[in-house]
Amino acid sequence: MISIEGLSKTFKANKKNITAVDGMTLDIKEGEIFGVIGYSGAGKSTFVRLLNRLEEPTGGRIVIDDQEITALNSKQLRLARQEMGMIFQHFNLLWSRTVKDNIAFPLEIAGFPKMEREARVQELIDLVGLSGRENAYPSQLSGGQKQRVGIARALANNPKVLLCDEATSALDPETTNSILDLLVDINQKLGLTIILITHEMHVIRKICNQVAVMEQGKIVEQGDVLDVFLQPKQQVTKKFVEQIMGTNEDDSVALLIDTYDEGKIVQLHFLGETTNQALISHVARKFAIDINILQGKITQTQRGAYGTLFVQLSGDDREIENAVNFIHNETSVEVEVIRDAN
Structure with missing residues (x-):
């Protein structure tokens, strides 16, 4: 055109x-x-x-x-x-x-x-x-x-x-x-x-x-x-995205790491229909770990919703690793490890 x-x-x-x-x-x-x-x-x-x-x-x-x-x-x-x-x-x-x-x-x-x-x-x-x-x-x-x-x-x-x-x-x-x-x-x-x-x-x-x-x-x-x-x-571009998300992500991550000094901190990226999935409750039932939701936001665009969620995973190291692998391999939610368990 x-x-x-x-x-x-x-x-x-x-x-x-x-x-x-x-x-x-x-x-x-x-x-x-x-x-x-x-x-x-x-x-x-x-x-x-x-x-x-x-x-x-x-x-x-x-x-x-x-x-x-x-x-x-x-x-x-x-x-x-x-x-x-x-x-x-x-x-x-x-x-x-x-x-x-x-x-x-x-x-x-x-x-x-x-x-x-x-x-x-x-x-x-x-x-x-x-x-x-x-x-x-x-x-x-x-x-x-x-x-x-x-x-x-x-x-x-x-x-x-x-x-x-x-x-x-x-x-x-x-x-x-x-x-x-x-x-x-x-x-x-x-x-x-x-x-x-x-x-x-x-x-x-x-x-x-x-x-x-x-x-x-x-x-x-x-x-x-x-x-x-x-x-x-x-x-x-990152500055423009911050207009919507309301925070500087680098500063936010640093603050979370300083505030929560135990367990593994991961960032979950939801896209489209995955924003409606009950992922947290499902993972909590499937694995013997505690999940603490730290921060998150969902935003709508013309192509669908997207969202980010920061969570703290606490418990046995092997169970935490199994949970992260499950999210990564068995769901359409992207997972990024922000800080490994101490």
Whole structure:
């Protein structure tokens, strides 16, 4: 669906060249929700604006649905942009226009007849949950309602791709979740490919299928969201995962080792359906050991749940070893020994 090869963007500032996007190569499948995450200055917003050439690339190629966007002239680009909707952090609504007139604006530019515009606008108002607010002005709307207008406007021309640049950053957590649920609903109903730019791992975790982590203009890590959560490789990715888990794992492990100075400490990794297994009680019944649950958390992603659990195993060394081997060999739960029995 989307193929990006060697994409780069260099700005000149204070007589110096600043590289915002540095040789990015990326493939995004049709119909998936693809997240791009990075801290401020990583180049992620520049990247998404390069996709529809709101920023002109310094180098590289962008191909969307077999059309090379980077090779289009101005007239061709205007037509191609009709198939790429975009929503922004600060909504970018026309404050002198009502909800329905904001949504109709791109249809007016595209030359749709009035009756077609009105029918399409009403369809979109129903889709984004704004029925009854058609004649309200932006100043009369909440932040979440404004973003729903922005989403409806971005969908007006039936785009194939929806670009979301920090679309929930200005919203409170509850409203953020409602907008994310709406994006998932749109993705499923319309089969729309969504590229979502954010600095919040909660957003990636909740709705994305794939994620790319950006730092200093480059993709430093990429993969299935669940895989990246389970085994983050780069330090920047580990920091983002800590946003969800609520603790620095290295610090947490060290604290557990210092606090519990007896027995074997192991970390269990649960994935998908294994999060619902009664593993602890089963192992406790099967082996003559004591099991003390020290710390744990389960988190949901689009591909399923994953969780980690730290437990202390006490008792006969051979029985402990048998229990660990049982978990490792006879279940789908991953087990990692943090500290051997003393």
